[in-house]
Amino acid sequence: MSSLELDKVSVAYGNIQAVHEVSLSVRQGAVVCLLGANGAGKSSLLNAIIGLIPLRGGKISWQGRDMTGTRAFEAVRQGLSLSPEGRRLFPGLTVMENLAMGAYRQTRGDTAVSLERVFGLFPRLKERARQRAGSLSGGEQQMCAIGRAMMSNPSLLLLDEPSLGLAPKVIGDVARAITEINATGVTILIVEQNAKLALRLSEYAYVLETGRVALHGPSKELIDDPHVRAIYLGGVATA
Amino acid sequence: MTRSLLVATAFAGLIAAAPAHADKTLFLGGIGDLSGQGAVWGQALQGALRMVQQEVNDAGGIKIGNETYKISTTTYDDAYQSQKAVAAANRLIDQDEAKFVLGPLAASGAIAAKPIFEQNQVIDLVVGAYSRKVMEGNPKYIFRVSNTPVEFIKPILTWLKANNGDKIKRVVVMNPNDEAGWDMQELETKSYAEHGFDLVAKELYERSTKDFQPILTRLIAQNPDMIDMAGSSPASAGLIVRQAREMGYKGKFIKIGGPGPREILTAAGKEAAEGVMQYIPADPSTEGYKKLSERFAKLYGHDMDPSALTNYDALKILLAAMQKAGSIETDKVAAAIPQVMPFKSIAGGDIVLGGKSDYGSDHQFINPIFVGTTTDGGLKIVQMQ
Amino acid sequence: MGQLLAQILVNGLISGSTYVLVALGFTMISGIMRVLNFAHGEFYMMGAYGVYVLTQYGLGYFPALLIGAIIVGAFGVVMERLIFRWVIGREVNGLIVALGLSVVLKALALIIFGPVELAVTRPVHGTLDLGSVSIPYDRLLVGGCAFGIMLLFYFFLTFTRVGLAMRAVAQDEKIAAIQGVRPSFIHAAAFGLGCLLAGLAGGLMAPIYTVNPTIGELPMGKAFVIVILGGLGSIPGAVVGGLLLGIAESFFSTLIDGTVSAMLVFALVVLVIIVRPQGLMGRSL
Numbered sequence: 001m002s003s004l005e006l007d008k009v010s011v012a013y014g015n016i017q018a019v020h021e022v023s024l025s026v027r028q029g030a031v032v033c034l035l036g037a038n039g040a041g042k043s044s045l046l047n048a049i050i051g052l053i054p055l056r057g058g059k060i061s062w063q064g065r066d067m068t069g070t071r072a073f074e075a076v077r078q079g080l081s082l083s084p085e086g087r088r089l090f091p092g093l094t095v096m097e098n099l100a101m102g103a104y105r106q107t108r109g110d111t112a113v114s115l116e117r118v119f120g121l122f123p124r125l126k127e128r129a130r131q132r133a134g135s136l137s138g139g140e141q142q143m144c145a146i147g148r149a150m151m152s153n154p155s156l157l158l159l160d161e162p163s164l165g166l167a168p169k170v171i172g173d174v175a176r177a178i179t180e181i182n183a184t185g186v187t188i189l190i191v192e193q194n195a196k197l198a199l200r201l202s203e204y205a206y207v208l209e210t211g212r213v214a215l216h217g218p219s220k221e222l223i224d225d226p227h228v229r230a231i232y233l234g235g236v237a238t239a
Numbered sequence: 240m241t242r243s244l245l246v247a248t249a250f251a252g253l254i255a256a257a258p259a260h261a262d263k264t265l266f267l268g269g270i271g272d273l274s275g276q277g278a279v280w281g282q283a284l285q286g287a288l289r290m291v292q293q294e295v296n297d298a299g300g301i302k303i304g305n306e307t308y309k310i311s312t313t314t315y316d317d318a319y320q321s322q323k324a325v326a327a328a329n330r331l332i333d334q335d336e337a338k339f340v341l342g343p344l345a346a347s348g349a350i351a352a353k354p355i356f357e358q359n360q361v362i363d364l365v366v367g368a369y370s371r372k373v374m375e376g377n378p379k380y381i382f383r384v385s386n387t388p389v390e391f392i393k394p395i396l397t398w399l400k401a402n403n404g405d406k407i408k409r410v411v412v413m414n415p416n417d418e419a420g421w422d423m424q425e426l427e428t429k430s431y432a433e434h435g436f437d438l439v440a441k442e443l444y445e446r447s448t449k450d451f452q453p454i455l456t457r458l459i460a461q462n463p464d465m466i467d468m469a470g471s472s473p474a475s476a477g478l479i480v481r482q483a484r485e486m487g488y489k490g491k492f493i494k495i496g497g498p499g500p501r502e503i504l505t506a507a508g509k510e511a512a513e514g515v516m517q518y519i520p521a522d523p524s525t526e527g528y529k530k531l532s533e534r535f536a537k538l539y540g541h542d543m544d545p546s547a548l549t550n551y552d553a554l555k556i557l558l559a560a561m562q563k564a565g566s567i568e569t570d571k572v573a574a575a576i577p578q579v580m581p582f583k584s585i586a587g588g589d590i591v592l593g594g595k596s597d598y599g600s601d602h603q604f605i606n607p608i609f610v611g612t613t614t615d616g617g618l619k620i621v622q623m624q
Numbered sequence: 625m626g627q628l629l630a631q632i633l634v635n636g637l638i639s640g641s642t643y644v645l646v647a648l649g650f651t652m653i654s655g656i657m658r659v660l661n662f663a664h665g666e667f668y669m670m671g672a673y674g675v676y677v678l679t680q681y682g683l684g685y686f687p688a689l690l691i692g693a694i695i696v697g698a699f700g701v702v703m704e705r706l707i708f709r710w711v712i713g714r715e716v717n718g719l720i721v722a723l724g725l726s727v728v729l730k731a732l733a734l735i736i737f738g739p740v741e742l743a744v745t746r747p748v749h750g751t752l753d754l755g756s757v758s759i760p761y762d763r764l765l766v767g768g769c770a771f772g773i774m775l776l777f778y779f780f781l782t783f784t785r786v787g788l789a790m791r792a793v794a795q796d797e798k799i800a801a802i803q804g805v806r807p808s809f810i811h812a813a814a815f816g817l818g819c820l821l822a823g824l825a826g827g828l829m830a831p832i833y834t835v836n837p838t839i840g841e842l843p844m845g846k847a848f849v850i851v852i853l854g855g856l857g858s859i860p861g862a863v864v865g866g867l868l869l870g871i872a873e874s875f876f877s878t879l880i881d882g883t884v885s886a887m888l889v890f891a892l893v894v895l896v897i898i899v900r901p902q903g904l905m906g907r908s909l
Contacts, residue, residue: 050802051802052798052801052802071801072798072801072802073801073802073804073805073806073807074804075802076802076803076804077804081802082802084799084802088796088799090791090792090795090796090799090800091795092791092795093788093791093792093795097788097791100785100788101788101789101792101800101803101805102803104785104789104803104804104805105803105804148803152803152804273734273739274730274731274734274739274837275838278734278738278739279739279740279741281739282738282739416882416883442881442882443881443882443883444881444882444883445882445883445886447841447842447845448882449833449842450635450639452635452639452874453632453635453873453874453877453878453882453885454877454878454881454882456628456631456632456635456878457878457879457881473741474741474834474836477741477834478833478834482760485751485760486751486758486760487751487753487758501740502740502741502834505740505741505742505743505834506741506743506833506834508743508746510749539738540738541738541740
């Protein structure tokens with residue numbers, strides 16, 4: 001049964017249409033990835049799902065509930081959470097305070113449980129708890145951003161470019177964390193430029209080109225697709 | 240309810256309008272600060288106009304020559320700013336066709352509006368405006384109706400020397416840092432020296448100052464016997480008194496400048512204000528003052544500033560001059576003003592015309608001069624000779 | 625000389641601490657809403673009138689101070705909902721709206737109370753004499769209260785959920801929203817809190833000076849200088865800037881004179897703008 005359902009979703013900034021009638025569905029408990037070049041509309045789509053950008057057209061539903069027109073501050077109560085592109089931590093707040101913001105709508109007891117879980121995923125954050133988020137390294141910032149998104153104990157996690165600008169070793173840590181999160185039953189929609197990583201993590205993939213779905217299919221099949229290989233995998237053969 | 244009120248108003252209007260064939264309207268304009276730092280004086284100016292209007296109209300008008308006039312008045316707010324005073328003067332002359340104006344209060348405004356009144360042959364009764372320039376150049380239509388330091392500083396210092404000369408030797412003068420303050424400081428420097436006082440410090444502070452502690456720290460170190468708040472606004476003067484007392488200053492205070500006993504008392508508090516001396520233009524203990532003050536309180540809901548009485552007297556002098564001239568032509572009225580002097584103030588004492596020796600022409604009303612000493616929240620009044 | 629310096633420092637710290645209260649609200653509103661609330665001085669004025677009116681009705685000074693400030697804060701919330709929410713993030717529009725509100729509030733005070741100087745009965749009398757330094761008790765009280773309020777405000781921002789959310793909204797409103805923070809609630813709360821602080825400052829200063837419709841202009845001017853000095857939107861900047869301004873003014877006007885002091889303070893501000901355009905502490909809440 002499919003759980004996140006996008007039906008002909010369009011998004012525009014003024015006169016510039018970023019997303020054209022995109023339809024996609026994500027099975028409950030799955031990891032699905034959105035591939036595409038810069039400006040293909042991937043981030044716009046995630047922002048639209050969480051309510052940061054209003055829809056120009058179409059419908060969004062999550063677990064059978066219509067989410068169209070839900071405002072950003074209400075989305076978290078529906079179980080949605082976003083780790084935004086460029087991490088967007090609150091730079092003047094400490095790591096701990098950033099995580100506390102992630103649990104803004106949680107009760108005190110739930111917050112303690114979530115915190116333990118996040119520290120389990122990223123032990124580094126515990127060491128850095130009192131440090132200002134702005135002073136963290138890139139990898140730590142990404143961990144903090146994912147951690148913050150996990151603090152609300154979401155059922156759907158939207159990850160926007162989690163590997164951007166990270167060292168290979170750190171990318172491995174982040175990838176492991178994503179798999180672990182998914183293993184606890186969290187549905188994940190991940191936007192990535194690193195197609196190789198995204199296809200490895202996901203079970204199904206959509207390829208966006210200039211705001212439209214150009215191609216979609218099971219990730220295993222797309223890895224071997226000549227078009228995908230030529231454009232997104234730089235022609236490099238994968239295992 | 241509203242409807243019947245409207246009908247009643249209309250009806251009242253009809254009655255009032257009925258004898259209009261006999262009455263003409265005499266317009267008296269006002270320019271004063273109604274919203275800024277000098278609003279207390281502005282209200283006193285507006286209040287004097289309203290009170291004169293009220294009593295003339297209640298008495299059925301004033302007979303000048305063969306005509307009976309009702310009075311109407313409008314006071315424009317100049318917010319103590321010269322460009323607004325000029326705008327108000329133009330508006331009074333062009334739109335309201337005023338021939339007689341009371342105000343402005345601020346020296347800068349009075350100086351700026353002066354040529355407009357002179358050119359249009361409009362009689363302007365200037366109030367306050369402590370600057371020599373207001374009276375310079377032998378104006379024909381400008382009269383200053385209130386005393387300025389030039390008039391009252393000498394009598395007050397003479398009195399002070401005679402009564403407290405042994406106790407008061409070292410004096411400090413505090414003035415706001417603007418044209419009025421500079422004029423005042425120059426005059427006081429000269430006058431204190433002439434009367435044998437030792438002026439140990441002269442301070443010019445910014446008008447917006449509220450925290451005088453830093454300045455007072457320095458001045459009190461000079462061991463003064465008396466602090467003169469001179470051209471300070473009454474509220475500033477009160478704050479100076481209070482803060483100096485709190486800093487342990489034991490000497491005397493005097494304010495030889497624009498009056499404001501109520502504001503000084505308010506700002507200083509009853510305890511600190513005890514014994515503060517100040518120039519007062521009218522004796523509040525007289526019957527005439529009390530009656531006028533009651534009428535003012537009915538209009539504004541609080542006590543009258545003494546300057547309202549000076550304004551009231553000035554307007555009565557103007558009306559008397561019109562009656563003497565038998566005309567409201569400004570040339571004739573201006574010529575008649577000296578003829579109605581000396582004029583008896585409502586609070587007693589004579590108002591005379593003078594100023595030739597100081598300004599070159601007799602266009603200055605010289606009002607009785609008093610010193611009030613704050614005593615137990617009230618004022619003990621002494622008249623100067 | 626050491627004695628004089630101590631007196632200068634104490635005078636400066638006390639006047640600076642009251643500047644800080646006004647500047648804190650101004651800078652917080654600017655940080656969270658990107659609105660320069662030039663009507664902030666009028667909320668100070670309302671706080672002073674609040675204390676005046678409530679004590680006239682027989683309330684004690686401290687209850688009057690508190691209730692007055694809460695009323696001012698509530699009025700701030702109403703103004704935010706009615707007016708300021710339409711200009712959030714548009715600094716020029718916000719500035720014009722605020723200037724307009726400032727004129728209206730002053731005019732209202734003039735109509736209701738007249739131009740007269742009103743006095744609030746002082747809660748304490750006398751002077752504390754420490755030999756080298758003398759401090760009037762009422763000023764000591766104002767300074768103590770101001771520092772106490774600053775401390776409370778710091779704890780509120782650091783340790784409460786709403787305080788944390790305010791800082792988060794100041795740093796990144798959209799990202800704060802997806803954590804579940806309702807921005808409109810934070811805007812209204814921050815505006816109200818800022819006005820409450822201004823009201824407290826006005827109420828604290830009311831017995832020290834007198835109350836009239838224009839008393840808000842001076843503290844507003846100081847607050848603006850302080851936030852430029854300390855960094856627009858910066859809370860530590862407002863504290864450092866306010867105390868610095870208080871001490872600098874006290875120092876210059878005691879040792880030189882008031883006019884030169886105003887000039888030197890202005891020169892200091894210009895210097896900061898040139899050397900550190902972001903202010904001493906930069907922009908962060």
